[in-house]
Structures are given as structure tokens and as C-alpha cells.
Amino acid sequence: MRRLPDRTTRSTPDRSVRQVTQEVIMQFNLATEPWIPVLRQQGQVAQVSLQTALLDAHKIQSLVPPIPTMVPALLRQVLLPVTLHALGAPRSPDEWQRRFAQGQFSTVQQEELRSYLLQEHLDDLDLLSTTRPFAQVAELTATNNETKPTSLLMPGVASGNNVPLFSALTEADTPELTPAEAALWLLHTHCWDTAAIKTGAKGDPQVKAGKTTGNPTGPLGQLGVIVPMGRTLYETLILNQPYRYDGLATADRPHWAAATEKYPLLPGETDARTPQWSTRAPRGEMDLMTWQSRRIRLIPANTPDGIRITSVVVSAGDRLENTPEYEPHTAWTCTAKPAAGRPPQRPRRHLSGRSAWQGLDTLLALALPTDGDGRYTSVLLRQIGELEAEGHLPPGYPLRLATYGLEYGNQSAVVENAITDSMPLPTASLAAENSDVRAALLEAAGQADRASRATDRLLMDLRRAGGGEPLPRDKGNRPSQRLLYTLDPSMRLLLAQLRDVGDDIDLLEEEMTQWETTAWRAAWSLAEQLLVSAPPQAFGGRDSKEGTFRTALAERGLRSALYAVFPRAAEARRLPTEVTTP
Known part of the structure; x- marks a missing residue:
């Protein structure tokens, strides 16, 4: 100036x-x-x-x-x-x-x-x-x-x-x-x-x-x-x-x-x-x-x-x-x-x-x-x-x-x-x-979205099991937002890691397996908090015109959803543990 x-x-x-x-x-x-x-x-x-x-x-x-x-x-x-x-x-x-x-x-x-x-x-x-x-x-x-x-x-x-x-x-x-x-x-x-x-x-x-x-x-x-x-x-x-x-x-x-x-x-x-x-x-x-x-x-x-x-x-x-x-x-x-x-x-x-x-x-x-x-x-x-x-x-x-x-x-x-x-x-x-990296990123983003919606369904089922009603679509604190926030660092790490995979499909699969394992743990950790917070009457549950709702069914529904959303992590969980005998 x-x-x-x-x-x-x-x-x-x-x-x-x-x-x-x-x-x-x-x-x-x-x-x-x-x-x-x-x-x-x-x-x-x-x-x-x-x-x-x-x-x-x-x-x-x-x-x-x-x-x-x-x-x-x-x-x-x-x-x-x-x-x-x-x-x-x-x-x-x-x-x-x-x-x-x-x-x-x-x-x-x-x-x-x-x-x-x-x-x-x-x-x-x-x-x-x-x-x-x-x-x-x-x-x-x-x-x-x-x-x-x-x-x-x-x-x-x-x-x-x-x-x-x-x-x-x-x-x-x-x-x-x-x-x-x-x-x-x-x-x-x-x-x-x-x-x-x-x-x-x-x-x-x-x-x-x-x-x-x-x-x-x-x-x-x-x-x-x-x-x-x-x-x-x-x-x-x-x-x-x-x-x-x-x-x-x-x-x-x-x-x-x-x-x-x-x-x-x-x-x-x-x-x-x-x-x-x-x-x-x-x-x-x-x-x-x-x-x-x-x-x-x-x-x-x-x-x-x-x-x-x-x-x-x-x-x-x-x-x-x-x-x-x-x-x-x-x-x-x-x-x-x-x-x-x-x-x-x-x-x-x-x-x-x-x-x-x-x-x-x-x-x-x-x-x-x-x-x-x-x-x-x-x-x-x-x-x-x-x-x-x-x-x-x-x-x-x-x-x-x-x-x-x-x-x-x-x-x-x-x-x-x-x-x-x-x-x-x-x-x-x-x-x-048809890029493998592109397909992997779209898959990972879709997995995060589907897993977050599964945690929302868990909350709704637990509310029904306890005698309540689901949250209105535009109200309430939803677990999906908390899960997406928790997954944010892991997703950004995956984005950075996939820069260097090149044509190495094995390395790509390794990174995706690590992502799925981390995301599964985050989703289940959040689910455990919701299950522990469910009221006692949710254990016995209730029947309604929409179906039967109880804690055990809600938990099983989430497990099924996670197995479907994260196939690599699910496969790793199904593998038998190798035991070496002397």
C-alpha cells in the first residue's frame, strides 16, 4: 500500500x-x-x-x-x-x-x-x-x-x-x-x-x-x-x-x-x-x-x-x-x-x-x-x-x-x-x-451408507420392541450420523491408500478387507451401545401388525445386515482358526 x-x-x-x-x-x-x-x-x-x-x-x-x-x-x-x-x-x-x-x-x-x-x-x-x-x-x-x-x-x-x-x-x-x-x-x-x-x-x-x-x-x-x-x-x-x-x-x-x-x-x-x-x-x-x-x-x-x-x-x-x-x-x-x-x-x-x-x-x-x-x-x-x-x-x-x-x-x-x-x-x-479402484471406492462408500442405515433400523426395532414408535424421518438423533462420523477417518485413509495400488489386485483386496474389518467393528460397537440402552421390556418384546419385535431379533437382523454389507470381513470371520499341535 x-x-x-x-x-x-x-x-x-x-x-x-x-x-x-x-x-x-x-x-x-x-x-x-x-x-x-x-x-x-x-x-x-x-x-x-x-x-x-x-x-x-x-x-x-x-x-x-x-x-x-x-x-x-x-x-x-x-x-x-x-x-x-x-x-x-x-x-x-x-x-x-x-x-x-x-x-x-x-x-x-x-x-x-x-x-x-x-x-x-x-x-x-x-x-x-x-x-x-x-x-x-x-x-x-x-x-x-x-x-x-x-x-x-x-x-x-x-x-x-x-x-x-x-x-x-x-x-x-x-x-x-x-x-x-x-x-x-x-x-x-x-x-x-x-x-x-x-x-x-x-x-x-x-x-x-x-x-x-x-x-x-x-x-x-x-x-x-x-x-x-x-x-x-x-x-x-x-x-x-x-x-x-x-x-x-x-x-x-x-x-x-x-x-x-x-x-x-x-x-x-x-x-x-x-x-x-x-x-x-x-x-x-x-x-x-x-x-x-x-x-x-x-x-x-x-x-x-x-x-x-x-x-x-x-x-x-x-x-x-x-x-x-x-x-x-x-x-x-x-x-x-x-x-x-x-x-x-x-x-x-x-x-x-x-x-x-x-x-x-x-x-x-x-x-x-x-x-x-x-x-x-x-x-x-x-x-x-x-x-x-x-x-x-x-x-x-x-x-x-x-x-x-x-x-x-x-x-x-x-x-x-x-x-x-x-x-x-x-x-x-x-x-x-471399469477401473478396479473406482469400483472399490464406490463399493466402500455404498457400504458405509448401507451399514449406517442398518444401525438406524436397529434403533427403530428396539424402540418398537420397548413399546415405542420409530423416530420421524426428520427428527431425532440417529445412529447413522454417528457411524458415518466414526468411519470418516477410515474412509479417508482408504482413499489415500488406494492411490498406490496400481494394478495390484491382491493389494486392493487387502486394503478393502482392512476397511471392511474396521467399519464392521465401528458399526458393532455402536450397536452394542444401543442394545445395552434398550429398556428391559424390549427383551420380551411385543407383537404388532407390523411384526414381532424384541431385542434378540433386532440384534440378529443387524448381524445379518453386516454380513451382507461387508462380505470380505464376513469371510474372514467364517474362516476356521488354525491350531498348530506340537
């Missing part, structure tokens, strides 16, 4: 009274100022500039912003589009492999990135510019001339209708943000903002009664975001680049290059640096990733602590017609007969309370459903599978998947919950439909 020297202007008509005004020119250029929180390979946490984040991407392990949902915002709003716009997308799997195998940007690529950031677009990356501030509208003004506190950008802080249960601040508090903090929240708002009514802006012809209604959430709020992660930030950037045989669309560009001689506005398109907005289709990947879903103005002030963002204006921004099928960071629900006006593919969203591995059936859905409805995994995971099948990834590459989502409530006007997770995923499971 730089402050240029003060400029002093003197009024000369009356020399006995000098009028002195001081103007502090505020600048914070994202290309050169530290603002991106990263974890270096040596384990140090630091803030770096956009230039450093890219040029030293091979020395950075990961992004570590204040909240996890800022990670995809940083990747999509700046890091990936800068890389794609400056260097272009890989045009083939072979070119993708060459970039990946480099392990870092080459000398030539680093010079191209420097030129892009420090010469071609340096002025476009100034957060506090008075004429073209980054991702904002200069002099954006509400129709009532009012501004809002910076908490409007922060879902975890009370603001308007958004009243989080656990917040250290109230709406009366006005947090002051450093430019670095404000930059992160600015990008997060463009990606995840709620669908609440927005302040009407002067110069927006679509304002009604000082407001804009019908706003959708930010683009990422409509997705269940899935981000492939590598061992370094550099590998993560390459893993998130789609290869395009024809290159990126000629008209595609990030928002900071829009409305220029090279990228003039298309019919029906509005300039994101003005209060006006439109509903349209994106030009391509870079336009989609840097989508300006809001019109925002950060209002800085010179405080005793330095330059701070003290208030904001947030109004309506561009709206997507539909999420395009080339959206790289989501899985899909495919509908054979969509409703009129709806596309056949819709983004899938993550469910609150479910671990990422519980959605393996979707993550590993490699084939587009042709008959009937179904699921389909993301563009990038399909690409990784193709690269794995063609030998373009190192054997046993330690791919990690990060998932992000927000759960909205009350007409998507408030944020109720953040959904984030991370897990290892064997790349072999993405290589083919």
Missing part, C-alpha cells in the same frame, strides 16, 4: 489568510502489494502480491485465506484468469503435460506474466483507483446517497436480514478493513453474495423505488464447487486449466480487459465499470470465472491506522442466463426431459452435513447419462481421468479434492451454513468406468 506525497494547494487572494488543503492519493495495486494469504512449502504463512503468488507458485503449498470459501474466489477471480489470459490455455493433453511436468512457470512464461501484470494491466489492478478501481464501479452512488458498513461483504457478520447465530459484531458495528482484507471480501462477494434485495444505484435504469429485486446469488452460490488440488499452487493452477484444441474463445476475456478496443461490448452487454447491468451468456471461461455479479464500490478513508475501507455500496450486477456446460468447477444433474425453458444439465449443490466422500457416486460418474436422469462429474475431473488414462500424470499422483458451498436460507437472502471439505482421491478411479 503506497501513499504518494501530500499535495498542498494555497489560496493567494488574501496572503494574510492561507487556505491549505491536503489531498492524499490512495493506491493499492493487487499486482505488487501483499494481500493473498499463502502457506509456503516450508510451512510459513505469509501475504504475497499477485505477482509473487504466480511467479513463486511452485514454492507455495496452498492458499490460506481467513475463510475457506475465499479459495475458489481467489483462484477464479484472479489467479486462473490472469494465467490463462497471459499464457493461453493448453491446446492438447501433451501441452498440458509439458506445463505440468515443468513444476513451475518457465523463464519465458514468467516474463510474459510480469509484462501482463506490470505493464499491460497494471492500471487495471489498482483496488483504490478513483477512475477504474479493480472489480468495482468508480463513484458508484446509491439513489438515496447512503453507504453501508463493510459488514455487508462479510456473511459471518450481522448485516440487514443476515443475522448469524454466532457473531462477535452487530449491525451497529462498522468494521474497518485494510485494503488487503477488503480485496478478499470484494472477490468473495462477487462469487458468493446472497440474493437479497440490492441498493438501487444512480445510473441504473432498472432500479425501482430505490431497489433492485430478483437478484440471484453469486455464481458460486449456485454450484457445489469442486476444486482439484495439487502439491503446490503451481500444480493446482495447471490442474484447473482445461485444455482446448482450438484455444480459448477469441472474444473471451477477464472483466478488467472488457469494454476495450480489443474486446468491445457485444449487443446487450453492459460495461461492468458502470452502474448498468444485463442478463447474458458468458463469452467463455475467463468471462465466467471473473463474472461481475454485483456493482460494488469500496470507500476508503485515511485513518490513524493507515488507509482503511470504512463503508461500501453494493448494488445489482450482471446475471447469468444459465450456467454453461463448460463451467469447470461443478458436477451436474442431467434430466432426460427438462421442463420448458430449462437446460438438460443443472449444477449439483453440496448437501449440508455430508462429507465429500459420501458423494463419490457423483464425483466418479464419468459417463453422461443418455437414457433417463442421472449424475455427471465435473469437466476438470473428467479431464484428469483422461490424462491419467493416457499416462500424462505421474503414477500414484496425490490428487486432493476440495469442495465448497454455501447453504442459503429465507429465499437465499441470508447465509445459514458454509460447506467445505477436502479429501484425497486416487486418479486411477477417474481413468475408466
Whole structure:
């Protein structure tokens, strides 16, 4: 953050009274100022500039912003589009492999990135510019001339209708943000903002009664975001680049290059640096990733602590017609007969309370459903599978998947919950439909689900045996949730172990047997707690129109279910114990 020297202007008509005004020119250029929180390979946490984040991407392990949902915002709003716009997308799997195998940007690529950031677009990356501030509208003004506190950008802080249960601040508090903090929240708002009514802006012809209604959430709020992660930030950037045989669309560009001689506005398109907005289709990947879903103005002030963002204006921004099928960071629900006006593919969203591995059936859905409805995994995971099948990834590459989502409530006007997770995923499971590793992972995830439902049935049977009624579907503390929570570390261990099995079927079977044995023990340990807690009258049980229920029958039913769910562990239990006689 730089402050240029003060400029002093003197009024000369009356020399006995000098009028002195001081103007502090505020600048914070994202290309050169530290603002991106990263974890270096040596384990140090630091803030770096956009230039450093890219040029030293091979020395950075990961992004570590204040909240996890800022990670995809940083990747999509700046890091990936800068890389794609400056260097272009890989045009083939072979070119993708060459970039990946480099392990870092080459000398030539680093010079191209420097030129892009420090010469071609340096002025476009100034957060506090008075004429073209980054991702904002200069002099954006509400129709009532009012501004809002910076908490409007922060879902975890009370603001308007958004009243989080656990917040250290109230709406009366006005947090002051450093430019670095404000930059992160600015990008997060463009990606995840709620669908609440927005302040009407002067110069927006679509304002009604000082407001804009019908706003959708930010683009990422409509997705269940899935981000492939590598061992370094550099590998993560390459893993998130789609290869395009024809290159990126000629008209595609990030928002900071829009409305220029090279990228003039298309019919029906509005300039994101003005209060006006439109509903349209994106030009391509870079336009989609840097989508300006809001019109925002950060209002800085010179405080005793330095330059701070003290208030904001947030109004309506561009709206997507539909999420395009080339959206790289989501899985899909495919509908054979969509409703009129709806596309056949819709983004899938993550469910609150479910671990990422519980959605393996979707993550590993490699084939587009042709008959009937179904699921389909993301563009990038399909690409990784193709690269794995063609030998373009190192054997046993330690791919990690990060998932992000927000759960909205009350007409998507408030944020109720953040959904984030991370897990290892064997790349072999993405290589083919008939992959042994893929089949094993789907089997294990299905086993966890079936075993958890068996423990729920045990509880219901014990309640009936004791003279009670089953729990309603949407109420009560269910043992299935406790079992899935208990199995979580074992499932993640299995995911990591299967990275290295290769074509060794015996090793695969050994790992699956170990998983089943562990899962069986966990399920039975939970069952024992339920059996011990059953009331005495459950032993004798009772007869009803639904059948006969007693403790012994409930226990036998669970044992039968576990034998069916875990065949390898069941076989190990059936094997006779070898006794060696002297």
C-alpha cells in the first residue's frame, strides 16, 4: 500500500489568510502489494502480491485465506484468469503435460506474466483507483446517497436480514478493513453474495423505488464447487486449466480487459465499470470465472491506522442466463426431459452435513447419462481421468479434492451454513468406468451408507420392541450420523491408500478387507451401545401388525445386515482358526 506525497494547494487572494488543503492519493495495486494469504512449502504463512503468488507458485503449498470459501474466489477471480489470459490455455493433453511436468512457470512464461501484470494491466489492478478501481464501479452512488458498513461483504457478520447465530459484531458495528482484507471480501462477494434485495444505484435504469429485486446469488452460490488440488499452487493452477484444441474463445476475456478496443461490448452487454447491468451468456471461461455479479464500490478513508475501507455500496450486477456446460468447477444433474425453458444439465449443490466422500457416486460418474436422469462429474475431473488414462500424470499422483458451498436460507437472502471439505482421491478411479479402484471406492462408500442405515433400523426395532414408535424421518438423533462420523477417518485413509495400488489386485483386496474389518467393528460397537440402552421390556418384546419385535431379533437382523454389507470381513470371520499341535 503506497501513499504518494501530500499535495498542498494555497489560496493567494488574501496572503494574510492561507487556505491549505491536503489531498492524499490512495493506491493499492493487487499486482505488487501483499494481500493473498499463502502457506509456503516450508510451512510459513505469509501475504504475497499477485505477482509473487504466480511467479513463486511452485514454492507455495496452498492458499490460506481467513475463510475457506475465499479459495475458489481467489483462484477464479484472479489467479486462473490472469494465467490463462497471459499464457493461453493448453491446446492438447501433451501441452498440458509439458506445463505440468515443468513444476513451475518457465523463464519465458514468467516474463510474459510480469509484462501482463506490470505493464499491460497494471492500471487495471489498482483496488483504490478513483477512475477504474479493480472489480468495482468508480463513484458508484446509491439513489438515496447512503453507504453501508463493510459488514455487508462479510456473511459471518450481522448485516440487514443476515443475522448469524454466532457473531462477535452487530449491525451497529462498522468494521474497518485494510485494503488487503477488503480485496478478499470484494472477490468473495462477487462469487458468493446472497440474493437479497440490492441498493438501487444512480445510473441504473432498472432500479425501482430505490431497489433492485430478483437478484440471484453469486455464481458460486449456485454450484457445489469442486476444486482439484495439487502439491503446490503451481500444480493446482495447471490442474484447473482445461485444455482446448482450438484455444480459448477469441472474444473471451477477464472483466478488467472488457469494454476495450480489443474486446468491445457485444449487443446487450453492459460495461461492468458502470452502474448498468444485463442478463447474458458468458463469452467463455475467463468471462465466467471473473463474472461481475454485483456493482460494488469500496470507500476508503485515511485513518490513524493507515488507509482503511470504512463503508461500501453494493448494488445489482450482471446475471447469468444459465450456467454453461463448460463451467469447470461443478458436477451436474442431467434430466432426460427438462421442463420448458430449462437446460438438460443443472449444477449439483453440496448437501449440508455430508462429507465429500459420501458423494463419490457423483464425483466418479464419468459417463453422461443418455437414457433417463442421472449424475455427471465435473469437466476438470473428467479431464484428469483422461490424462491419467493416457499416462500424462505421474503414477500414484496425490490428487486432493476440495469442495465448497454455501447453504442459503429465507429465499437465499441470508447465509445459514458454509460447506467445505477436502479429501484425497486416487486418479486411477477417474481413468475408466471399469477401473478396479473406482469400483472399490464406490463399493466402500455404498457400504458405509448401507451399514449406517442398518444401525438406524436397529434403533427403530428396539424402540418398537420397548413399546415405542420409530423416530420421524426428520427428527431425532440417529445412529447413522454417528457411524458415518466414526468411519470418516477410515474412509479417508482408504482413499489415500488406494492411490498406490496400481494394478495390484491382491493389494486392493487387502486394503478393502482392512476397511471392511474396521467399519464392521465401528458399526458393532455402536450397536452394542444401543442394545445395552434398550429398556428391559424390549427383551420380551411385543407383537404388532407390523411384526414381532424384541431385542434378540433386532440384534440378529443387524448381524445379518453386516454380513451382507461387508462380505470380505464376513469371510474372514467364517474362516476356521488354525491350531498348530506340537
